[in-house]
Amino acid sequence: MENASKNAHVQASASKTIAGVYGWMSFGVLISALMGLVLVQTQIIQALGNFYYGVIIAQLGVVLVMSFAAEKMSAAALKGMFLFYAVLTGFTFAILMLIYPIGNFIALFAMAAMGFAALAVFGAVTKKNLGFMRTFLIMGVFMILGANIVNIFIHSPILRSFTGWAGILVFSGLTAYDSQRIREGAYELALHDAGDTQAIRKFMIFGALTMYLNFINLFISLLKVFGGNRD
Structure with a gap:
């Protein structure tokens, strides 16, 4: 009876932590989308366009810190x-809204959201250990990053398409893998650090950032492949 009560408490605590991760992640995406809309609708984005690479560097700096x-x-x-970071990413959203037809943007955002949700659920419920994918996924991220940097200078449609398809595969895999890590981490916290609210809150934010990055990169990869261009 005592074990059953303890297990129920651990389950409830872990579920609350996982819900916090996805709650913060969703809030971050909402902030980015709203910021992007504001920048486009007020046409502020045109004035800030020259600061694009500065914003990218700032985003990287925030993640590193x-x-x-x-x-x-x-x-x-x-x-x-x-x-x-979510506010800064709103700048990226605004740029994407200007590059791609708004109908495609909305449709692919919805597709990314549905795919992300399905992959996150799969990662959370599967009994198979997805740790075997870690090395390949990390290599894939660096490969995509390198290809994107090269394409800044050569503007190759083929390389752009390659990074899009590769991104869909890599960030789909990362979504499932990280979802499983978050589930395991939440249960570990519930078992050993249930009273450490600072540790739990930090875990929520890091988990939210991880899944936020997976979602945004999956969405951008879909846009590269299926987004088309404005006339």
């Missing part, structure tokens, strides 16, 4: 940085 300085930061500070 969150990754390497987390131990010294409070959960509240991490939440603030996550929300700041």
Whole structure:
């Protein structure tokens, strides 16, 4: 009876943590989308276009700070940085809204959301250990990053299509893999650190950032392949 009660408590605590991860992730996506709409509708994006690479560097900086300085930061500070990152990504959303037909943008956003949800559920419920994919997925991320950097200079449609298809595969795999890691981490916290609210809050934010990045990159990859171009 006591074991059953403990298991139920662990299950409830882990489920609450997982819900927090996806709640923050969804909130971040919402902020980015709304910021993108504001920038496009007010035409501010045209004035800020010259700062595109500066925003990209700022985004990378925020992720690096969150990754390497987390131990010294409070959960509240991490939440603030996550929300700041979501605002910065709104700039990227605005650029994409200008590049691709809005109908395609909305349709592919919905497709990315449905695919992401299905992959996240699969990763959370499957009994198969997805850890075997880790090395290949990390290699894939670096390959896509390198190809994107090269394509900044050569503007190759073939390379662009390649990074799109590769991104769909890699970030689909990462979504399932990271979903499984989040489930396992949430249960580990529920078993050993249930009273450490700082640790749980930090876990939620890092999990949210991880899944947020997977979703955004999956969406951008779909746009590269199926988005078309404005006339």
